[in-house]
Amino acid sequence: MASISSIFVVSTIAALLLYNFMKFCEQGFLPSILSDVWLPSKGEYGLLPFIAGTLWITAVAMTISLPLGFLTAIFMAEYIPRRLYSPIKSLIELLAGIPSVVYGMWGLIVLVPLVRDHLAPLIGSSLGKILPLFRVNVNTGFSILAAGIVLSIMVLPIMISVSEEVMRAVPMEYREAALALGATRWQTIKTVVLRLASPGIFAGIILSFCRAFGETMAVLMIAGNVVTIPSSLFDPAYPLTALIANHLPEMISIPSYAYALLTAGFVLFIITFSFNVIARLVIRRLKRVG
Amino acid sequence: MRRAMLEEMLIRLLMALATVVVLGFLLVILVDIARRGVSALSLSMLLELPRNAGREGGLLNAIVGSLYISSLATLFSASVGIPAGLYIAEFEGKSRIARAAGFAAEVLSGVPSIIFGVYGFIIFVIMLNMGVSLLAGALTLACLELPIIIKVTEETVKLVPSRVKEAALSLGATRWEVLSKVTVRQAAPGIATAVLLAFARGAGEAAPLMFTSGYSNFVPSSLLSPAANLPLAVYYLIMMPFPEAHIRAFAAAFILTVMVLSINWGSRMLFKRWSRYVVK
Numbered sequence: 379m380a381s382i383s384s385i386f387v388v389s390t391i392a393a394l395l396l397y398n399f400m401k402f403c404e405q406g407f408l409p410s411i412l413s414d415v416w417l418p419s420k421g422e423y424g425l426l427p428f429i430a431g432t433l434w435i436t437a438v439a440m441t442i443s444l445p446l447g448f449l450t451a452i453f454m455a456e457y458i459p460r461r462l463y464s465p466i467k468s469l470i471e472l473l474a475g476i477p478s479v480v481y482g483m484w485g486l487i488v489l490v491p492l493v494r495d496h497l498a499p500l501i502g503s504s505l506g507k508i509l510p511l512f513r514v515n516v517n518t519g520f521s522i523l524a525a526g527i528v529l530s531i532m533v534l535p536i537m538i539s540v541s542e543e544v545m546r547a548v549p550m551e552y553r554e555a556a557l558a559l560g561a562t563r564w565q566t567i568k569t570v571v572l573r574l575a576s577p578g579i580f581a582g583i584i585l586s587f588c589r590a591f592g593e594t595m596a597v598l599m600i601a602g603n604v605v606t607i608p609s610s611l612f613d614p615a616y617p618l619t620a621l622i623a624n625h626l627p628e629m630i631s632i633p634s635y636a637y638a639l640l641t642a643g644f645v646l647f648i649i650t651f652s653f654n655v656i657a658r659l660v661i662r663r664l665k666r667v668g
Numbered sequence: 669m670r671r672a673m674l675e676e677m678l679i680r681l682l683m684a685l686a687t688v689v690v691l692g693f694l695l696v697i698l699v700d701i702a703r704r705g706v707s708a709l710s711l712s713m714l715l716e717l718p719r720n721a722g723r724e725g726g727l728l729n730a731i732v733g734s735l736y737i738s739s740l741a742t743l744f745s746a747s748v749g750i751p752a753g754l755y756i757a758e759f760e761g762k763s764r765i766a767r768a769a770g771f772a773a774e775v776l777s778g779v780p781s782i783i784f785g786v787y788g789f790i791i792f793v794i795m796l797n798m799g800v801s802l803l804a805g806a807l808t809l810a811c812l813e814l815p816i817i818i819k820v821t822e823e824t825v826k827l828v829p830s831r832v833k834e835a836a837l838s839l840g841a842t843r844w845e846v847l848s849k850v851t852v853r854q855a856a857p858g859i860a861t862a863v864l865l866a867f868a869r870g871a872g873e874a875a876p877l878m879f880t881s882g883y884s885n886f887v888p889s890s891l892l893s894p895a896a897n898l899p900l901a902v903y904y905l906i907m908m909p910f911p912e913a914h915i916r917a918f919a920a921a922f923i924l925t926v927m928v929l930s931i932n933w934g935s936r937m938l939f940k941r942w943s944r945y946v947v948k
C-alpha cells in the first residue's frame with residue numbers, strides 16, 4: 379500500500395497541472411502562451427516573458443557552471459591525491475546542503491550590489507559598446523547575470539558528483555591499456571575515459587539544468603521580477619517559478635488566472651519531468667553496462 | 669611529444685584552478701553568512717517573539733515553527749516512505765508496481781519545489797479545507813521529502829547481503845521474520861540516515877511552504893493555525909526595507925545553515941559509526 383504513495387503523488391501532481399492546462403486551452407488561451415502581453419486584469423496571459431526569463435537565467439547558469447564543474451569533476455575522478463579526496467568531496471557536498479533561500483540572500487546582499495556597482499559599469503562601457511548581449515539598459519543589479527551566477531553555484535555539486543561517479547565507473551584496465559601505449563594521462567582521459575563516460579556526463583548536465591530550471595527562491599530574490607523579454611545580461615527577468623511564487627494566492631478569485639498560473643506550472647513540470655526521465659534512463663543504462 | 673606534455677600541464681593547471689574556484693565560492697558564501705550571522709546573533713534573537721513587524725524581538729516563532737513543520741513532515745513521510753522503500757527493494761524484480769513506484773520516486777525527486785507548493789495549496793489548503801496551516805505545510809513538505817526517504821531506504825536495503833537473509837531463512841524463519849528481524853536491522857543505519865537527510869532537506873525549503881504553512885509572528889498553538897519557519901523568515905525579513913529586519917534575516921540564515929549542514933554532517937557520521945555493527 380505504502381509503495382503506491384510515490385505513484386499517487388506524482389500522478390495527482392501531473393493530473394492537477396494537466397487539467398488546468400486543458401482548461402487554459404479550452405478557454406482559447408493556448409496561442410497566448412507565446413504572446414508577450416501579460417495583463418491578467420484584461421485577461422491577457424502571455425507567458426513568453428516568463429519562459430524567456432527562465433531560459434536566459436538557466437543558460438547563463440549553465441555557461442558558467444559547465445566548464446567549472448566539468449574540470450573539477452575530472453580532477454576529482456582522475457587526478458586528486460587520495461589524501462585530499464574525502465575532505466574536498468565533503469566540502470562539495472556541503473555546497474549542496476546550503477538551503478536555496480540562503481543562496482538567495484547571499485546573492486541579494488553581495489552579488490546584486492557587485493553587479494550594479496562594478497560589473498555593469500565595467501563591462502557595459504567596454505564590451506557593451508560592441509555586443510548587445512552585454513549592453514546595460516537598466517542598472518539595478520537585479521539581473522540575469524546575478525541570478526545566473528547564484529544558480530551556477532547551486533548546480534555545481536550535482537554536475538560534479540554525477541560526472542565524477544560515471545568517470546570512476548570506467549574500468550581501470552581501459553586506462554592502463556592507453557597508458558601502456560604511451561599516452562599521457564590527459565590523452566588517456568580524453569580518448570578513453572571521457573568517451574566512455576560521455577553519456578553519463580551528459581546526464582549530469584541535464585540534471586543540473588533541471589535543478590536550475592525549477593529553482594525558485596534564489597531567482598525570486600535576485601532576478602528583479604520585471605515583466606519584459608530580456609535582451610542583455612544586465613536586464614532584469616521574471617522566471618516562471620517567481621511568477622507562481624508571487625501570484626499563486628490571487629488565483630482563488632479569478633479562474634482564468636488560476637489556469638494561466640497552473641499552465642506555467644505545467645510547463646515547468648513537463649520540462650523537468652521529461653529531462654529527468656531521460657537523464658535517469660541514461661544513468662541506469664550506464665550502470666548496467668559498466 | 670612536447671605538445672602532449674604541454675597540453676597535460678595546461679589541463680592540470682585549468683583543473684586545479686576550477687577546483688579552487690568551486691571551493692572558493694563555498695568559502696566566500698559560508699564566511700559571509702557566518703560573519704553576518706554571528707554578529708547578529710544574541711540570546712533574545714533565539715528566545716523572543718518578533719515585535720513591531722519583525723523590526724524588534726527575535727526569531728522564536730520561526731525556530732519553533734521550523735522544528736514543528738519539519739518534524740511532522742518527516743514523521744508523515746517516514747511512516748509511508750520506509751515501508752515503500754522496503755517493498756521496492758524487496759520486490760523490484762518481481763512486481764511491476766514496485767518498479768513503477770521506484771521510478772515515480774525518482775521522478776518526484778526532480779520535481780521543482782514550487783510545484784509542491786502549488787500542489788499543497790490546491791489539494792491540502794483549498795480542496796481538503798485545511799486552510800493555511802501547520803498541518804497543510806507539513807503534509808506538503810512530506811510529499812517533497814518522500815522520494816528522499818524512499819530512495820535512500822531502498823538503496824540500503826538492497827545492500828543487505830543475501831547470504832545473511834538466506835541464513836535466517838535456512839533456520840526456518842518466515843519471510844516476514846527475515847524482513848522485520850534481519851533486513852530492517854541490517855539496514856537501520858541507512859534508514860536513520862534517510863530520515864535525517866529528509867528532515868534537513870525539508871527544513872531548508874521555503875517555496876513549498878509559502879502558501880501552505882503561511883507565516884505568523886506567534887508560536888503555532890494548534891495543527892490548524894499558521895506557522896512561521898526559518899527559510900521564509902529569511903525571505904520575508906531580507907525583503908523588508910529596514911536594516912533591523914535585515915539583521916534578523918542574517919541571524920535566521922545563519923541558524924538555518926548551521927542546522928541543516930550539521931544534520932547533514934551528523935547523519936553521515938552516525939551512518940559510519942552504526943555501520944560497524946552491520947554484517948557486510
